[in-house]
Amino acid sequence: MIDLFTHYGTNLLPYDGEVRYFGPILAQANDYLARLLADIPWQHDQVFVQGQLRNTRRKVAWFGDHSFAYTYSGVAHHALPWTPVLNELKTIVQGVGKASFNSCLLNLYADGSEAMSWHSDNEASLGVNTTIASLSLGAERRFLFRHKKTRETVEVFLEQGSLLVMKGETQTHWLHSLPVTAKINKPRVNLTFRTFLYVGE
Numbered sequence: 001m002i003d004l005f006t007h008y009g010t011n012l013l014p015y016d017g018e019v020r021y022f023g024p025i026l027a028q029a030n031d032y033l034a035r036l037l038a039d040i041p042w043q044h045d046q047v048f049v050q051g052q053l054r055n056t057r058r059k060v061a062w063f064g065d066h067s068f069a070y071t072y073s074g075v076a077h078h079a080l081p082w083t084p085v086l087n088e089l090k091t092i093v094q095g096v097g098k099a100s101f102n103s104c105l106l107n108l109y110a111d112g113s114e115a116m117s118w119h120s121d122n123e124a125s126l127g128v129n130t131t132i133a134s135l136s137l138g139a140e141r142r143f144l145f146r147h148k149k150t151r152e153t154v155e156v157f158l159e160q161g162s163l164l165v166m167k168g169e170t171q172t173h174w175l176h177s178l179p180v181t182a183k184i185n186k187p188r189v190n191l192t193f194r195t196f197l198y199v200g201e
């Protein structure tokens with residue numbers, strides 16, 4: 001049992017950032033997973049790859065305090081209003097992570113063949129040294145960090161119901177990815193709670 005008062009996760013990074021892994025923090029993670037799979041209006045994301053607009057295999061959904069407009073990879077996205085279940089999860093995550101968030105990007109990976117390639121969440125709309133809290137439901141997946149200069153790699157397994165918080169200089173110095181994992185045939189839902197700096201169109 002993790003003592004949340006004296007132990008604010010464990011920093012997985014050796015330098016240049018702070019990634020706190022809290023392990024499983026959520027009771028009834030399976031119930032939340034079932035509700036999110038059924039109720040969220042999941043859609044394939046769209047990204048430009050070599051000048052062509054492509055659907056990602058992974059599905060996404062985006063929620064927020066306001067109908068934020070967010071453009072990445074040349075495609076505009078608009079946040080939907082919070083649902084009761086997402087508000088409930090936000091409250092839990094904010095309590096454990098000791099931070100507050102005004103939006104949540106959800107990812108649905110149907111099985112281990114769906115993944116996310118190396119990136120940093122360093123868009124201008126998030127500002128520098130932003131805090132991102134990542135809640136994982138469903139299949140346990142491998143998650144990797146790679147330092148941009150030294151290329152040192154750090155690995156963590158994101159358990160069902162677990163919380164990971166990325167903060168400080170993490171996005172400046174490290175990339176992260178969710179690699180393909182051949183043997184996993186169950187879905188994983190990931191909720192990344194974020195703070196957007198500006199609102200509207």
Ligand SMILES: O=C(O)CCC(=O)C(=O)O
Nearest residue numbers: 107116121134178190192
């Ligand atoms: O699925 C994950 O755990 C990571 C998702 C992620 O890095 C992102 O949405 O930016």
Ligand SMILES: [Fe+2]
Nearest residue numbers: 119120121176
């Ligand atoms: Fe990310």
